[in-house]
Amino acid sequence: MRVRPPLIALALFVAGLGPSVAAQAPADEADDLVETAPTPPPPPRVLPTVLVAINVDGARVLVDGAPVGEAPLAPLELEPGSHELTVSAPGYEASTRRFELTEAGLRVDVRLPPATDAARVPDDDPTWTTASAATPLWKRWWLWAGVGAVVVVATIVAVAVAAGGSSVQEGFPVPPIPGRSP
Numbered sequence: 085m086r087v088r089p090p091l092i093a094l095a096l097f098v099a100g101l102g103p104s105v106a107a108q109a110p111a112d113e114a115d116d117l118v119e120t121a122p123t124p125p126p127p128p129r130v131l132p133t134v135l136v137a138i139n140v141d142g143a144r145v146l147v148d149g150a151p152v153g154e155a156p157l158a159p160l161e162l163e164p165g166s167h168e169l170t171v172s173a174p175g176y177e178a179s180t181r182r183f184e185l186t187e188a189g190l191r192v193d194v195r196l197p198p199a200t201d202a203a204r205v206p207d208d209d210p211t212w213t214t215a216s217a218a219t220p221l222w223k224r225w226w227l228w229a230g231v232g233a234v235v236v237v238a239t240i241v242a243v244a245v246a247a248g249g250s251s252v253q254e255g256f257p258v259p260p261i262p263g264r265s266p
Contacts, residue, residue: 131161134183135191136169143173143196159189175199 136145138155145152148168152160155171164185169192172178176196183192221227 132164132185132187132189133159133161134167134185134189135159136171136194137191138171138194138196140173140176140196143171143176143194146170169194171196 136155136157138145138157141155143155145155145157146169147160147162149170155173162185164187166182166184168180168182170178170180171194173196175198177199179194179196181192181194183190
């Protein structure tokens with residue numbers, strides 16, 4: 085929309101030319117016309133966010149049946165209203181919750197409990213392994229950690245006994261002090 089500056093219209097009116105001459109002035113003169121700024125578009129609508137906090141990293145998260153990622157997640161922007169959240173992870177019981185999201189946003193805490201033995205491992209799941217009772221004793225880590233500890237303690241005791249065998253000096257040997265005789 086083009087608007088004539090008020091001073092030019094006033095000057096034409098005072099000169100006796102009246103408002104009809106001011107209205108008939110050529111519209112293509114850039115000096116006489118001022119361009120008004122278009123109205124800015126409305127700001128984009130900001131969706132409310134939901135923060136999902138889960139106690140198991142790597143848990144799969146679905147919102148309204150659609151996958152949104154794995155834990156930990158960045159805050160999710162969703163439409164306000166009722167939503168369904170499903171969280172699952174191997175070795176844990178799945179959790180499904182319904183929540184109502186308002187314009188203020190929401191935080192949903194999900195704690196996945198460990199699965200019971202019956203629910204934990206399906207028979208066809210190759211990722212689940214257990215310690216077999218048929219594993220020989222010499223292949224167990226705790227056996228070798230215990231053997232190492234016994235060897236270290238035995239070495240310390242042997243050094244202490246060997247150092248304390250003299251009648252002149254008891255305990256660990258001390259280097260001689262220069263200028264003093266024993």
